[in-house]
Structure formats: structure tokens, C-alpha cells
Amino acid sequence: MPRQSIELRIRRQDSPTAAPRWEEFSVPWQPSMNVISCLMEIRKNPVTRQGRTTTPVHWESSCLEEVCGSCTMLVNGRVRQSCTALVDNLPEGPITLEPMTKFPVVRDLQVDRQPMFDSLKRVHAWIPIDGTYDLGPGPRMSAEEAEANYVFSRCMTCGCCMEACPQFNGRSEFMGPAPLAQVRLFNAHPTGRLSARERLDQIMGRGGLVDCGNSQNCVEVCPKGIPLTEAFGELGRQTTVQWLKLLFQK
Numbered sequence: 001m002p003r004q005s006i007e008l009r010i011r012r013q014d015s016p017t018a019a020p021r022w023e024e025f026s027v028p029w030q031p032s033m034n035v036i037s038c039l040m041e042i043r044k045n046p047v048t049r050q051g052r053t054t055t056p057v058h059w060e061s062s063c064l065e066e067v068c069g070s071c072t073m074l075v076n077g078r079v080r081q082s083c084t085a086l087v088d089n090l091p092e093g094p095i096t097l098e099p100m101t102k103f104p105v106v107r108d109l110q111v112d113r114q115p116m117f118d119s120l121k122r123v124h125a126w127i128p129i130d131g132t133y134d135l136g137p138g139p140r141m142s143a144e145e146a147e148a149n150y151v152f153s154r155c156m157t158c159g160c161c162m163e164a165c166p167q168f169n170g171r172s173e174f175m176g177p178a179p180l181a182q183v184r185l186f187n188a189h190p191t192g193r194l195s196a197r198e199r200l201d202q203i204m205g206r207g208g209l210v211d212c213g214n215s216q217n218c219v220e221v222c223p224k225g226i227p228l229t230e231a232f233g234e235l236g237r238q239t240t241v242q243w244l245k246l247l248f249q250k
């Protein structure tokens, strides 16, 4: 018999500095609900299971199809996108929702992923081009190379890998797995390769590749199946070559 209602236990926090608290809700079950549709039901009628009127739960989402990464949170303790967390696929019993723990909480389930975006800036995770005039056709890339690179371009900066990484935390300067993987992507591009040195310089410094403890947690949780640790192996080779070049230039 399908369940009649869905119980949720949600970690609430009114502001970045407010103390967190837990609230429980019950919403009517409907076919094909996901976690976000439960939150939308709560927003219509923000009353706890105990009958107390409260504020609507705050969360972030955009694409609703696991492309933007903005709805990432802990669902029953596991970091994932809430838009693709279908209620009927979750175990019976209350669904626990919490914000990610490695990023500052903005409010309730929304976090500020800015530290990850700052690291992407730090490693120059883009291809520098002058858009003021037509450069003509770019360098060609083989189909095999394009396919190998494509998988890294699927990163949606959701932060799952950062949440799972034991080395990425408030006590460490480690930039985390997602920005490193983007160095692998942009250094492989025929135009991006021209500025590979700038990117490698960034990951050879404090908080860079050497801080990875190789626990492999990041690969386990990446919803896009990005081979992060393969990227780190490749970056290890690239940084060694760079280091040798610098040594012999002295």
C-alpha cells in the first residue's frame, strides 16, 4: 500500500550565524514526488508536525534535472541533488534533510559554494580567448581526445566531492577535488594548453595537489561519474614535468 504521507526532519538555520535547530513536517504523498516537491508543499503551509506555524524552509534549486548542482544537500545523511531524490526510492521513515557541512550556511538548506568558485578562479579554469575579432577555426582535436575530455566538462560544481573529501575542511587550505579536475580539463584543450603553466603553478603551491590524501571519497559521490582520481594522476605527471623544467632553468 502506498504511503499516505511523507515525514521530514529538517535542519533549520535562520541566518549564517544563528544556532541550528530541527523541525519536523508531514506532507501528503503524491506520485513521483521528489525532495524539492516536499519542500514546496511545506512552503504552501509551513506548519510543523506538532502544529506550530513556522517560516517556510529555504533551499536553492534551478534546473530540476541534475544539471546545475544548486540543490545539493544531505538527504538521509548522503550528499546528493535533492531534485533527483525521488521519495519513493528513499527508505521508509522520516527523510532527514541537512545543508552541506563544508560550505557556510546561508539559510536552512542553502549554502554558499563561493570557496569552490574562488578556487576555480585561482586555477584559471577557463580558456582565455580574445573575443574582439574572428580568430578563424581553432586547433583540431581528435574524437578520442574530445571524448576523454568531455567527461570532465560534465562537472556542475555541485560540491558533492568537496563535501565527501576529508582533506577539504575548515582547518586545511586544500582547494578540493572539483577545481583540480578542471585543471586537467583545461590543460588538455589545445588552446588552454598554452596557459597550462599558470594552472600548474597554482596547484603546485599551498592547498594544491599535494594535499590530496588519495582517499577516493570524491569519486564515490560524484553524480556525474567524473574520474577525479585519474585526473589527479595525470596532474601528478604534469606537475612533475613542470617541476623538472623549473629545476633545469635555474
Ligand code: SF4
Pocket: 164, 165, 166, 167, 168, 176, 177, 211, 212, 213, 214, 215, 216, 217, 218, 219, 228, 229
Ligand atoms: S582522493 Fe580523497 S583526499 Fe583526494 S580529493 Fe578525493 S576525497 Fe579528497
Ligand code: SF4
Pocket: 069, 154, 155, 156, 157, 158, 159, 160, 161, 162, 177, 178, 181, 221, 222, 223, 224, 225, 226, 228
Ligand atoms: S566533480 Fe562531480 S561531485 Fe565534484 S563538483 Fe563536479 S559534478 Fe559535483
Ligand code: FES
Pocket: 060, 061, 062, 063, 064, 065, 066, 067, 068, 069, 070, 071, 072, 081, 082, 083, 084
Ligand atoms: S536543481 Fe539543478 S541539480 Fe537539482
